[in-house]
Amino acid sequence: MLDGVTPRIGVLALQGDVREHMHALAACGAEPVAVRRESELASVDGLVIPGGESTAISKLLDIFELLEPLRQRLRDGMPAYGSCAGMILLASEVLDTRPDMHTLNGIDMTVRRNAFGRQVDSFETDLEFAGLDDGPVRAVFIRAPWVERAGADVEVLARVPSGPAAGTVVAVRQGNVMATSFHPEVTGDLRVHRLFVETLVRPRAGV
Ligand code: GLN
Numbered sequence: 001m002l003d004g005v006t007p008r009i010g011v012l013a014l015q016g017d018v019r020e021h022m023h024a025l026a027a028c029g030a031e032p033v034a035v036r037r038e039s040e041l042a043s044v045d046g047l048v049i050p051g052g053e054s055t056a057i058s059k060l061l062d063i064f065e066l067l068e069p070l071r072q073r074l075r076d077g078m079p080a081y082g083s084c085a086g087m088i089l090l091a092s093e094v095l096d097t098r099p100d101m102h103t104l105n106g107i108d109m110t111v112r113r114n115a116f117g118r119q120v121d122s123f124e125t126d127l128e129f130a131g132l133d134d135g136p137v138r139a140v141f142i143r144a145p146w147v148e149r150a151g152a153d154v155e156v157l158a159r160v161p162s163g164p165a166a167g168t169v170v171a172v173r174q175g176n177v178m179a180t181s182f183h184p185e186v187t188g189d190l191r192v193h194r195l196f197v198e199t200l201v202r203p204r205a206g207v
């Protein structure tokens with residue numbers, strides 16, 4: 001921990017489960033900021049892109065004129081974490097989406113939307129998460145995507161442990177950008193957010 005630095009972390013607040021992420025970030029000792037404007041985006045040390053509906057968030061990025069500013073901040077190395085719809089938006093390529101959906105190209109990966117299919121549309125499982133050694137993470141999947149291709153520079157952090165989708169990649173990191181198919185903000189387990197705050201954002205906060 002850097003003494004005296006409280007990282008300001010934005011939550012993209014166009015649509016989706018914004019409030020849950022704001023609470024989780026505050027509980028991790030960060031200052032959460034709802035981001036709807038370019039000036040708010042410019043003021044944060046890192047950004048969470050929440051779960052919700054990726055095609056809706058994509059459209060709203062246009063309407064709120066945030067698409068290019070957000071792409072630019074990611075190119076400049078802003079730390080980011082995307083959960084579910086946020087993972088989809090951070091991908092470089094998305095399958096099973098609308099042709100006009102924007103991608104932010106934060107992680108070199110191909111993601112398939114709503115990948116788990118109708119039978120297991122929403123489910124929960126415990127999984128091992130690289131870097132979190134104190135027990136498995138409870139992972140809640142809600143019409144979740146999976147990672148179908150991860151580029152050479154992408155670190156796989158978690159896979160589905162068992163069942164029909166065993167081995168599927170559901171958490172990744174490339175440089176300062178991290179993404180999970182699932183929703184740690186709904187379980188009360190702060191470890192994934194803490195990993196983002198402490199490992200990805202705090203070392204760069206205020207830089
Ligand atoms: N299925 C949603 C999408 O395509 C993601 C679901 C979620 O974020 N919980 O954007």
